[in-house]
Amino acid sequence: DTGVSQDPRHKITKRGQNVTFRCDPISEHNRLYWYRQTLGQGPEFLTYFQNEAQLEKSRLLSDRFSAERPKGSFSTLEIQRTEQGDSAMYLCASSSPRQAINEKLFFGSGTQLSVL
Amino acid sequence: AQSVTQPDIHITVSEGASLELRCNYSYGATPYLFWYVQSPGQGLQLLLKYFSGDTLVQGIKGFEAEFKRSQSSFNLRKPSVHWSDAAEYFCAVGVLLAGGTSYGKLTFGQGTILTVHP
Numbered sequence: 754d755t756g757v758s759q760d761p762r763h764k765i766t767k768r769g770q771n772v773t774f775r776c777d778p779i780s781e782h783n784r785l786y787w788y789r790q791t792l793g794q795g796p797e798f799l800t801y802f803q804n805e806a807q808l809e810k811s812r813l814l815s816d817r818f819s820a821e822r823p824k825g826s827f828s829t830l831e832i833q834r835t836e837q838g839d840s841a842m843y844l845c846a847s848s849s850p851r852q853a854i855n856e857k858l859f860f861g862s863g864t865q866l867s868v869l
Numbered sequence: 870a871q872s873v874t875q876p877d878i879h880i881t882v883s884e885g886a887s888l889e890l891r892c893n894y895s896y897g898a899t900p901y902l903f904w905y906v907q908s909p910g911q912g913l914q915l916l917l918k919y920f921s922g923d924t925l926v927q928g929i930k931g932f933e934a935e936f937k938r939s940q941s942s943f944n945l946r947k948p949s950v951h952w953s954d955a956a957e958y959f960c961a962v963g964v965l966l967a968g969g970t971s972y973g974k975l976t977f978g979q980g981t982i983l984t985v986h987p
Contacts, residue, residue, distance in 0.1 A: 784973060786973050793980075794980070801974065850970075853965065853972050860905075862910060
């Protein structure tokens, strides 16, 4: 168990550029979540995958945001035409296929995005 | 819609003192409640959770929390704080996701930063 891995740890970009983040969940975990955390706030849910299917998206996920999990393993989160308001920590979490009440989410350390 | 309020943004305690972090929630159904801890550069780590049953739940690192439905609260406690407990603590309520197989859609409070003095 190597934990949830996120890459890169930090990303600095200019407004209007596109950025892509990667999340590698724990190997046997079929559920994957993306959250966003701004300074001084708790994380906010963005989207949820079960295997390769994206089952739920928050209305926070505007049309500039797209997430994929093509083979049910790693996931990518892309932000197009970045805005300064996109500056945040983007967190990924995964969990194993067990009964919902026994589920435990494992979070990665996040990707810190700064949009200049 | 569900919401979580953590009234204390920052708490300072002395090492060895007791600790209570407050959490109030708003949710229309029976809540599924969590406490997470986040240290700098580390991922969120689950301390404990409540779904049903005994309203006093035990977690890791000597933490416990008590669910009080009448007060819509889920306060976190520790009898004796260690310097290594300094971190940010988040209370969250879980909502059942599409497909009914996951409570991983968490609504977090804004967090309480804990400082521990020697």
